Amino acid sequence: MPPPTAGGINEPQECPYCRRTFSCYYSLKRHFQDKHEQSDTLYVCEFCHRRYRTKNSLTTHKSLQHRGSSGMLKRLLKTSALHGALAPAPHHLFELGERAPPLPPGLQ
Known part of the structure; x- marks a missing residue:
């Protein structure tokens, strides 16, 4: 990865391989990783x-x-671990039309 130009990381940067210009060093770095690095x-x-x-x-x-998937999964696992058998079942375990019990305060 080329170092940032003398103007600094928040100044426009040019890719040394394809000459495309980016608004900042982070954008150039992401472009470089996606387009020019081999892995x-x-x-x-x-x-x-x-x-x-x-x-x-x-x-x-x-x-x-x-x-939101990873956040929901983490909350579900945390709730299950903290509340054991008292934790409400995930919504997909209820019959169509049946409502899941409300989540305890702070876990909504």
């Missing part, structure tokens, strides 16, 4: 198991396709 590593989505060549691509996929 045999594949990043796998833990929700749908799709594979991506870059970590940035996986992060973008998860934010667009699974927004």
